[in-house]
Amino acid sequence: MINNIIFDFGAVLVDWNPHYLYVPYFGDADKAEWFLTEICPYDWNAQCDAGRPIKDITAERVALFPDWEKEIRMYFDRWVDMMGGPIPGMEALVREYKQRGYGVWGLTNWSGETFPLVRHNYPVFDLLDGYVVSGVEKLLKPDARLYRVLLDRYGLKAEECVFIDDNPANTAGAEAVGIHGIVFHDAAQLRKDLDCLLLGA
Known part of the structure; x- marks a missing residue:
């Protein structure tokens, strides 16, 4: 039973969908999709779902893609903006x-x-x-x-x-x-x- x-x-x-944050930010759905595939992909986010500190995975990502530091840091700084209803x-x-x-x-x-x-x-x-x-x-x-x-x-x-x-x-x-x-x-x-x-x- x-x-x-x-x-x-x-x-x-x-x-929850990171596109809710990045599509308005970039003003372009294709660019947001590229960013969330190449720069901040789901498996990167999954590391903090597995318990790794956000500050650590963020620092590692910024080191890999320094030209995208602002956008990478947005991911967790503006997490709430990724939430729908x-x-x-x-x-x-x-x-x-x-x-x-x-x-x-x-x-x-x-x-x-x-x-x-x-x-x-x-x-x-x-x-x-x-x-x-x-x-x-x-x-x-x-x-x-x-x-x-x-x-x-x-x-x-x-x-x-x-x-x-x-x-x-x-x-x-x-x-x-x-x-x-x-x-x-x-x-x-x-x-x-x-x-x-x-x-x-």
């Missing part, structure tokens, strides 16, 4: 399943330095019974150890949990430790997928 629903944060509960329908969905008696939890790849900057801007986070942030634990999904941190910390049984993430690699990581996985598309599809799983569990 499924008793607990675990949610990823970015692109599931809340919208809540993902449509998701706060209501979390609230509904919580009211139906399910435990609702969070498991996110997110820097322990930047998450506190936006933690209180989104009421959906207040609905969660608990959550684990990768940057605090210095582990990244889909590392099995990060899922086990959540399970162990809150006394959850893997087979009684379902994990929702927009990245199939991360739902596969959950399934590898015995947690059911659902790949997120939108709130309407998730409701169908959840009810199918919960009614059949």
Whole structure:
């Protein structure tokens, strides 16, 4: 029986996209895309999601691309400008399943330095019974150890949990430790997928 629903944060509960900062800054979507591919790519940001200090990865990047120092430093100095709104329908969905008696939890790849900057801007986070942030634990999904941190910390049984993430690699990581996985598309599809799983569990 499924008793607990675990949610990823970015692109599931809340919208985060560095293009929101850099497209207006450059005034050119193609230039922003080039910058975020060649100068500040996602795997660079993932280092702080894994617990590396922002000041360290920023200094390393500036040393590699000194002509882009201003734009590189903007990445974390103006982090909040990369945030969009809540993902449509998701706060209501979390609230509904919580009211139906399910435990609702969070498991996110997110820097322990930047998450506190936006933690209180989104009421959906207040609905969660608990959550684990990768940057605090210095582990990244889909590392099995990060899922086990959540399970162990809150006394959850893997087979009684379902994990929702927009990245199939991360739902596969959950399934590898015995947690059911659902790949997120939108709130309407998730409701169908959840009810199918919960009614059949």
